[in-house]
Amino acid sequence: MEGTISNSTNTRIAVVTGGNKGIGLEVCRQLGASGVTVVLTARDETRGAAAVEKLREQGISDVIFHQLEVTDASSIARLAEFLKTRFGRLDILVNNAAIGGVELVDDPSLGPKPVGEQFSGMGWQQRIEWMYRNSRETYSTAEEGLRTNYYGTKHVTEALLPLLQSSSEGRIVNVSSGFGLLKYFRGEELKQELNDIDNLTEERLDELLDTFLKDFEARSLEVRGWPGEFASYKVAKAALNAYSRIMARKHPALRVNCAHPGYVKTDMTRNSGLLTPEEGASNVVKVALLPAGGPTGAFFAMGKEASFL
Numbered sequence: 418m419e420g421t422i423s424n425s426t427n428t429r430i431a432v433v434t435g436g437n438k439g440i441g442l443e444v445c446r447q448l449g450a451s452g453v454t455v456v457l458t459a460r461d462e463t464r465g466a467a468a469v470e471k472l473r474e475q476g477i478s479d480v481i482f483h484q485l486e487v488t489d490a491s492s493i494a495r496l497a498e499f500l501k502t503r504f505g506r507l508d509i510l511v512n513n514a515a516i517g518g519v520e521l522v523d524d525p526s527l528g529p530k531p532v533g534e535q536f537s538g539m540g541w542q543q544r545i546e547w548m549y550r551n552s553r554e555t556y557s558t559a560e561e562g563l564r565t566n567y568y569g570t571k572h573v574t575e576a577l578l579p580l581l582q583s584s585s586e587g588r589i590v591n592v593s594s595g596f597g598l599l600k601y602f603r604g605e606e607l608k609q610e611l612n613d614i615d616n617l618t619e620e621r622l623d624e625l626l627d628t629f630l631k632d633f634e635a636r637s638l639e640v641r642g643w644p645g646e647f648a649s650y651k652v653a654k655a656a657l658n659a660y661s662r663i664m665a666r667k668h669p670a671l672r673v674n675c676a677h678p679g680y681v682k683t684d685m686t687r688n689s690g691l692l693t694p695e696e697g698a699s700n701v702v703k704v705a706l707l708p709a710g711g712p713t714g715a716f717f718a719m720g721k722e723a724s725f726l
């Protein structure tokens with residue numbers, strides 16, 4: 418479904434991936450409320466159309482839906498073609514779509530699921546421990562996590578790059594995570610290599626991710642010192658951070674940054690987070706709307722520039 422909005426040359430145009438719910442939907446609402454024309458994308462047409470309808474009911478009219486499954490090359494190509502024909506450029510790309518890279522477990526022996534207010538007595542570490550106890554990582558979920566969270570984001574970025582380069586101030590915000598910080602890597606060599614941005618290449622990142630999957634399959638993550646719990650999610654977000662820095666170096670005319678939204682109550686966290694989706698999204702939108710000529714290749718945690726380590 419495509420809407421009927423004006424093709425203004427003055428209005429900035431943004432694409433948000435995974436815009437049908439959670440942080441992505443709120444990013445669309447806040448960008449729309451700031452006067453940006455928003456292309457809300459979702460893998461499911463019905464969920465995406467319903468999200469656009471919801472925003473329109475809230476008075477956000479300059480929003481349009483386009484289908485996007487980030488792991489599907491033909492879906493990515495259709496979006497790129499649509500943007501090219503309709504706008505001829507793209508000003509802001511918010512790579513938000515992601516999955517947890519785990520299977521959810523509901524094991525009664527783990528105690529009752531804390532819902533809603535029942536989380537309120539728990540600190541963030543206890544909440545994350547609860548989430549981990551109620552998750553299972555398999556080779557297939559780990560592989561799917563990398564395919565969606567790293568390769569999906571990278572392939573969308575590559576396809577939309579020429580359109581971003583046609584903008585006078587093209588910018589990419591990769592929605593990352595505190596879990597992508599290098600402190601979660603126990604192996605010093607891995608940590609150093611992922612932080613050595615002057616020498617790191619996309620090809621080397623692919624090799625490292627292949628090695629991670631092999632080590633995962635061999636149940637030997639600790640040998641090289643990969644992260645532990647939520648391993649695939651952490652590795653994919655760390656790779657996304659490194660890729661963002663490589664892209665920032667290669668394309669100095671663009672602004673390419675990473676944004677950690679905070680620990681947010683969404684489906685991904687089974688609503689265990691501390692922030693509302695509005696608060697989490699505002700930490701992403703802040704980076705998307707930084708004044709022209711701002712930082713590039715940087716990591717922002719809850720709206721403030723921070724270390725990748």
Ligand SMILES: NC(=O)c1ccc[n+]([C@@H]2O[C@H](COP(=O)([O-])OP(=O)(O)OC[C@H]3O[C@@H](n4cnc5c(N)ncnc54)[C@H](OP(=O)(O)O)[C@@H]3O)[C@@H](O)[C@H]2O)c1
Nearest residue numbers: 435439440460486487513514515592594680681683684685
């Ligand atoms: N929530 C947190 O505490 C937290 C913390 C740090 C970082 N983040 C990051 O914030 C971003 C948004 O997360 P969230 O908490 O809002 O999660 P969420 O509520 O689970 O939303 C994830 C979104 O991504 C979409 N998606 C997943 N796989 C996709 C695919 N293959 N193609 C296209 N869309 C896909 C989902 O679509 P469906 O509805 O079709 O599944 C959904 O729209 C993610 O990048 C996440 O890693 C979240």
